[in-house]
Amino acid sequence: MPDKQIPFLFDIPSVAELTEKIKNLLEQNFVDILVEGETSNVNQSRNGHYYFTLKDADASLPCVIWRSTAQRLGINLTDGQQIVVGGDIQVYAPHGRYQMIVNLVQQAGIGKLQQAFEKLKAKLKEEGLFDDTHKVALPKFPERIGVVTSATGAAFQDIRSTLEKRWPLAEVKLYHASVQGVNAAPEIVDGINYFSNHKNVDILIIGRGGGSLEDLWPFNEESVARAVYHCEVPVISAVGHEVDFSISDFVADARAATPTQAAVLAVPDINEIRFMVEDYAKKLEVNTTGAIELYKDKVANMAKSHALLAVKQKMESARSRILTLNEKLEHRTESLVRNRKEHLTKLFHSLDKQNPNEPLEKGFARVWQDGKWIRESKAFKKAAGFDLEWKDAKVTLEE
Structure with missing residues (x-):
């Protein structure tokens, strides 16, 4: 049989009682303290409160900045800032967790910053x-x-x-x-x-x-x-x-x-640009003027050269030939047009002679029978009706 457990002879505190003792101990002894570290896990709630962790290489401290304090300080925290914060340590009993209620934020000292x-x-x-x-x-x-x-x-x-x-x-x-x-x-x-x-x-x-x-x-x-x-x-x-x-x-x-x-x-520097532009403009003017004079001299020398004179003579000869050919072409064109015109006139006269209506124009009449033009007497049917056609009218004679 195992030995019976001997009950403690003194009062055992509950979790709440122990936490309350820790809370009183911490909150009474850590008031208006300063601590330096690097911000991390910075989070601003919808209510405007800041929750973050202040850390160094070996430890971390949960911190809170209430909205009213944040507005008073006019701060905007981000991760990675090296700062000094001041405030009180507070124990949150339901979670058994302590945190710092911050009411002061400053930049860290030069040593830590370096x-x-x-x-x-x-x-x-x-x-x-x-x-x-x-x-x-x-x-x-x-x-x-x-x-x-x-x-x-x-x-x-x-x-x-x-x-x-x-x-x-x-x-x-x-x-x-x-x-x-x-x-x-x-x-x-x-x-x-x-x-x-x-x-x-x-x-x-x-x-x-x-x-x-x-x-x-x-x-x-x-x-x-x-x-x-x-x-x-x-x-x-x-x-x-x-x-x-x-x-x-x-x-x-x-x-x-x-x-x-x-x-x-x-x-x-706009003044340097102006001087540069002016300098370039002067160089361009000098170079352009020099080039123009150079080419003018070249052209003048070429104009006096034997080769250019020969080319000029050939061009004049070619020009004369072109004028002569042009005159001949114009003369040949006029003759061709005149001949074609005379030929067309003859064709018109010939067509007029071939015109089947020409006898009607002269007063003659035309006999039609069964829709056919009766040109000979042997083609005329005496027992059948027929049509007489003048130039201005047509008369039908029945049988």
């Missing part, structure tokens, strides 16, 4: 996004230029003023996007995709006017890099670095150190 930069750079390079084989040549004379940057920043003003000076023929289209903070990357991606999908520009400039690594970080986001890679129009990345590169610089078809340089790369 690590994330190197990690993403190595990943995308391995995938081939930086390869030159994927880059396309910039159009030489673009008519429409797209710009994705802040409408209120100095970068767009520099780009627009440079384009107006260098290539005023082009139309500039701006897609406003934040260029720093957690909202920037999604807005930049939206701008790139807008121009790529509509194909309403010949070239696209993305960027901003410099800043710290934290300020420039949106252009190091994976979502921006992939949007640049898949863009259907050539892209110039101008993030404002003189020395350092951003991820978008590596992926773009061309890289500019500043927004002004991006505008210089995007379009030709």
Whole structure:
């Protein structure tokens, strides 16, 4: 017989009671905390709440941003962002699950950002996004230029003023996007995709006017890099670095150190084009004038040459022969027409003589019997009726 189980001598908590103790312990000790990590599995519900996971290499933390907080912060989260969040730990008892209720979102610190930069750079390079084989040549004379940057920043003003000076023929289209903070990357991606999908520009400039690594970080986001890679129009990345590169610089078809340089790369200088056209026009005029004079001299020399004079004499002789033959032909044609006319006249006279009605015209009458013209007396039947025909009437005489 097995030994009887000895009952515990103290109270055993239920699951709910244990969870309540854990809930009190966590919620009382983890208030207004900060934590840094990478966003993943970002999902915004129909009610406007954000549900996502904040992770690093070794652990993950479920997070929630309620709609009112998201509206207050004005954020737009996407996967792959390196951020710092602040808030409280909350235990959801029915699922035995803890999560962070987020009320603050900021860009991560420079150390973590640099690590994330190197990690993403190595990943995308391995995938081939930086390869030159994927880059396309910039159009030489673009008519429409797209710009994705802040409408209120100095970068767009520099780009627009440079384009107006260098290539005023082009139309500039701006897609406003934040260029720093957690909202920037999604807005930049939206701008790139807008121009790529509509194909309403010949070239696209993305960027901003410099800043710290934290300020420039949106252009190091994976979502921006992939949007640049898949863009259907050539892209110039101008993030404002003189020395350092951003991820978008590596992926773009061309890289500019500043927004002004991006505008210089995007379009030709209209003054240079004017000088070039003027130079070509002068060369064309000189070459054309020289060619005309050269051929004029050649023609004059040929006109004086013995061979040309002989040809000219032959042409004159041929011309005289043609005139003579033409006169003979005209004379022969007149004679032929006259002869044919006389012959036709004779034929007309002959036909008139052969006309069976000619006797009637002269007053004679014609005898018909049984529908036949009686030409001889022996063909006339005396006992039968007959018809008499004059030129103006016909009379029937019965038997």
